[in-house]
Amino acid sequence: MSARLGLGLAALARPWADVVLTGAATVEQIPSNVAARELAYDNELEEQLRSVSIGSAEYWRARSSFTWN
Numbered sequence: 641m642s643a644r645l646g647l648g649l650a651a652l653a654r655p656w657a658d659v660v661l662t663g664a665a666t667v668e669q670i671p672s673n674v675a676a677r678e679l680a681y682d683n684e685l686e687e688q689l690r691s692v693s694i695g696s697a698e699y700w701r702a703r704s705s706f707t708w709n
Contacts, residue, residue: 662673679685694702 662670664670664673
């Protein structure tokens with residue numbers, strides 16, 4: 641989805657998100673993350689993001705199974 645929008649962080653467009661950790665691992669990712677500030681967050685985007693989200697319990701269960709934990 642971020643590739644389609646050309647943006648890395650839709651969370652920055654949320655009014656309740658004062659601070660978002662970008663997770664940028666390369667210098668090249670930073671412009672994409674900054675561009676997310678201009679993203680219009682609407683109901684359509686909300687539904688698209690909801691369709692790929694997982695609950696926190698599922699997230700932490702999966703994360704705890706990684707070998708580096």
